[in-house]
Amino acid sequence: MAAQDVHAHTAHAHAAPQGFVRKYVFSLDHKVIGLQYFFLALTAVFVGMILSLLMRIHLVWPGAAIPLIGEIKPETYLSLLTMHGTIMVFFVLTTAPQGGFGNYFLPIQIGAPDMAFPVLNMLSFWTTFVAFVVLICAFFVTGGAPLHGWTGYAPLSALTNTGPGEQLGADLWITSIAIFCVASLMGALNFITTTLDLRAKGMTMMRMPLTVWSWFITAILGLLAFGVLLSAGILLLLDRNLGTSFYIPLVVVNGQVMGHKGGSPLLWQHLFWFFGHPEVYIAILPGMGVASQLLSTFSRKPIFGYRAMVYAIMAIGFLGFMVWGHHMFMSGMSPYSAFAFSLMTMAIGVPSAIKTFNWLGTIHRGRVRFQTPMLFAIGFVSLFVSGGLSGPFLAQPTLDIPLHDTAFVVGHFHLIMGVAAIFGMFAATYYWFPKMFGRMMNERWGRIHFFITLVGAYSIFMPMHYLGMAGQPRRYSQFTELAYLHRLIPLNTFMTYAAIVTIAAQFIFVINLFWSMKKGPKASDNPWEATTLEWTTSTPPPHDNFGGMTPVVHHGPYEYSVPGAARDFIMQNDPATVTTSH
Amino acid sequence: MGLALLVMIWLITFISTYFFAAKTWWLPQGASTSAPGIDHQFAFTYLLMGIVFVAAQCALGYFVWKYRERGAGAVADYSHGNTKLEIVWTALTAILFIGLNLMGSPIWAAERFAPADAGALPVEVTGMQFAWYFRYAGPDGKFGATAPKLMDPSAGNESAIGLDTSDPAAKDDVVTGTMYLPVNRQVDLTLRAVDVIHSFFVPNMRFKQDAVPGLAIHMHFTPTAVGDYEIACAELCGLGHYKMHGMLKVVSAEDFEKWMAAREAEKQ
Structure with a gap:
């Protein structure tokens, strides 16, 4: 590490902890906290995935007796659906890319010894953990988990007698989300402060890796969005338990006049989607950052249009707050406002298209290496294109008339914020595993995992678009009641088989993950010949990340194949005098 | 590996597109005055998005195969992008997306802005x-x-x-x-x-x-x-x-x- 200038420790560093509890449980080290988030999300994704398997089985074999569970009833199906969505959106898509990888690598990539507020960081993880436990408890209380869907539309979610699961289960559900909001707010503050204040010397904003940019903008979105959801959740709890009427007008449930009046069901939708749409970008932006980082690294080429990429992330973040109404074209909201929301939604397609164009431009005339992380990054681009292009259908209020609340929407958002985001996480896992655990993952099983998952994901979610066009409403537990849905059952059966195969393939990943931790070949400090700062330090990184030194940055993040350089990559802290353009 | 990716991405693209184009599962038979307009807008959007979809996926599959690492001889381009291309592409997508939006708007307006006829x-x-x-x-x-x-x-x-x-x-x-x-x-x-x-x-x-x-x-x-x-x-x-x-x-x-x-x- 002769290349690094030696600086005194900053005030943010803390002494290496002693003892198991301080080191691994209530750790202040962002790397340990990142791993805690990662394993929490891994647990959550398996719970969420098994729920989706049960749903798919119920949809095509409604009477099937499932071991330990028995026959799934329609209301149970809706509970599975609610919990699947809530677990996946909050505890996987929000937790892993930002809390997990962001926590671990943002400080290292900017050359900082830790997060700005280590105690707050620890608190935000443990608060997230409590939120997860509270949510899972909903399965075990009287009445079970709520059936109102992850969007929890009032008054269905705001009253206790609208269905099974709407008693204590629904209280636990909204309490969990509120706790999660608090945790995310703490995390967001930490990410923003760290990025702004703790960058190493020479790490200008325009030299930050695109992963850092995406975590930074994601944190800003989180800071603005989760506060609104927290308030909305508290109002919902008040409506449910203290007799207020924020979301409930005069309603009659099963012949019983409820004691509410004057509330607005649309208020919940506005507040929820004011959070909910930015949440889509909270889930996907880190994946975009990872894809950019990996496509450049494994194509041995600078990222195409770095500045355009940064501005596109900012534009997506900014516009992301002005499009929430596109979830509500059919809600009874003013039809005039649909024009504005639709126009903004179409506009957000422009920076997304810029990103796709630049990813293709990065591969173009590169020298592509096909290690597993790159396969998933390429898969990410394919899925991002596929999931993105159904957006302009749904962004048009006119086409929302046939498509809103059908399987088309489910296919759209699963491809883009589900599968594409998860491909981003897989790419990140295969890419950073050597740095996190000091060993390499198995390449052969990585490739097998990739191909089955890519084909499987398309086989599950592309047909949902066809089902939606044919008019299959979402959140139907059976297709037997409406005659026009009967002809769609064979396609649904195919999707269930595809889901079974795809879910089985995820065990390949998990086995590879845990096996490689113990038995994988030892990793060098920079196995991918990458340029960013995490690859300049030892593997795994020491407690203070750079072993008592602070790196000094001389180059932009993606200096590959620079003419005249000794190797085909120049690391960010390399003082080599070869001229680079950043 | 590059070839395997190319084949896989192209297959996925063509199979997905086939079931749209063959209308195996399409919008149900329309039976109202607004159906033809909505269906036309749907088909037109589908056509444009379909072209972009096939072009982008094919380019992705082709590029990863064409620019795969082959021996030590080849060197990747040292390029940070092309601002002119970037601007052209941005302008084109902006026109496409916003144009589509404006095209579909009259149908929405006719359905939702005017009140019902007196004889309804x-x-x-x-x-x-x-x-x-x-x-x-x-x-x-x-x-x-x-x-x-x-x-x-x-x-x-x-x-x-x-x-x-x-x-x-x-x-x-x-x-x-x-x-x-x-x-x-x-x-x-x-x-x-x-x-x-x-x-x-x-x-x-x-x-x-x-x-x-x-x-x-x-x-x-x-x-x-x-x-x-x-x-x-x-x-x-x-x-x-x-x-x-x-x-x-x-x-x-x-x-x-x-x-x-x-x-x-x-x-x-």
């Missing part, structure tokens, strides 16, 4: 867990009063929506569980929900609108073909959501008058 048939649609009820105003052309405390879902029809029979205007109101409409006459809908949000979805009419407790939402459409059309609920409303269906029977004007006369006769 008023029908009130009420959603409740888990049934749809349809109310016709009768010869006086006026909907009578309803009262929440009179609602009795187990009794069905008039009692389910809480029709107040002491109101003279309510005497000739007809409430049914099946929707009858005369063909080629606009229907002036008032959508209501009594308990939670439901969504009145008639795929063949290209009609969907949430029914929200506390709101009376006015909409209109015109059926253009005689036939039976299924009505679904499109907004999650509870455990019976999947079976909250109804039937729309579009009949000739004469048949409609006969049916209405028979319902009025039943009330006497």
